[in-house]
Amino acid sequence: MNATIGIVEDQQLILKSLEMLVNSFSHFDVVLSATNGLDLFEKLDQHFSIPDILLIDVRMPLMDGVEVAVKLKKNYPAIKVVALSGLDDSMSVVKMIKSGCCAYLLKSMNLDDLEFALEEIWAKGYYNSRITDMGYQETNLKLMDLKENEMEFLKLACTDLTYHEIASIMCLSIKTIDGYRATLFDKFQVRNRIGLILEVLRHNLIAFPQAKDSI
Known part of the structure; x- marks a missing residue:
């Protein structure tokens, strides 16, 4: 069974492109897309398909990524929330991870890395692309x-x-x-x-x- 993916992105062109890209991956299907946080929660509250993994932008109108992540963690704790952003500054990373995201991915990453990241998140619930060896043991x-x-x-x-x-x-x-x-x-x-x-x-x-x- 494929893992299900949701995407929240306010730019329509990027949203549609991400849908097509993720749907091209072997083990993933996009079942939910939204243009902002309000749109997302309206669909979730209407019992739309609840995804296993949800990719959310950091900067969005109406509700920013932090607000969306916090509300998801509170109301839909089973969803693995992932920040997917063009921002690579330290504080954006800190805010999104502390708000409940299990990974912080950059929109500039290549397709193979994105697919690998989704596989790691689905299997392990956590992904850090900066770790040298993803099979590392717990740091002492x-x-x-x-x-x-x-x-x-x-x-x-x-x-x-x-x-x-x-x-x-x-x-x-x-x-x-x-x-x-x-x-x-x-x-x-x-x-x-x-x-x-x-x-x-x-x-x-x-x-x-x-x-x-x-x-």
Whole structure:
């Protein structure tokens, strides 16, 4: 049996293109599409087909991605909610994951990566494209021995600050900050900053403000 997919995207051309692309994948069928959050919940409340996985845009009119994700988590907890966005900034990732998304995918990704991501989400309930090996074992945080300066760097890295701004705040050289970055990428087995943020969130290493429930 194929997994069922829903898509929420306010741009009609992108919405229709995504429908065709996902329907071309071997193990997935699009059963629901909506142009915004209100349209989505109207269809869900009318007992439209409830998808296994729901791809939602981050920036939308009427209800943004965070509002949609929070309401889905509250009212339809069985749906695996995935952010699919053109935004790759740190705070967008943090907000969507903390709002209940199990993955953050970029619209610029190629088709093979999108299909693989959907397969991973369907099988495991979680996907981080920045992890080097998707078959990795659970990271042992005790063995990581995160130092105080590394924890401070992690907190600042989970913001929109540049590495140069982080260096200034920590009163360190950019070379030292680059060293922290490389060390933590290696410890968490990730390839870049967004991957690092997703792992920090997964391990609850930093207390982020919780998203408020939508009405």
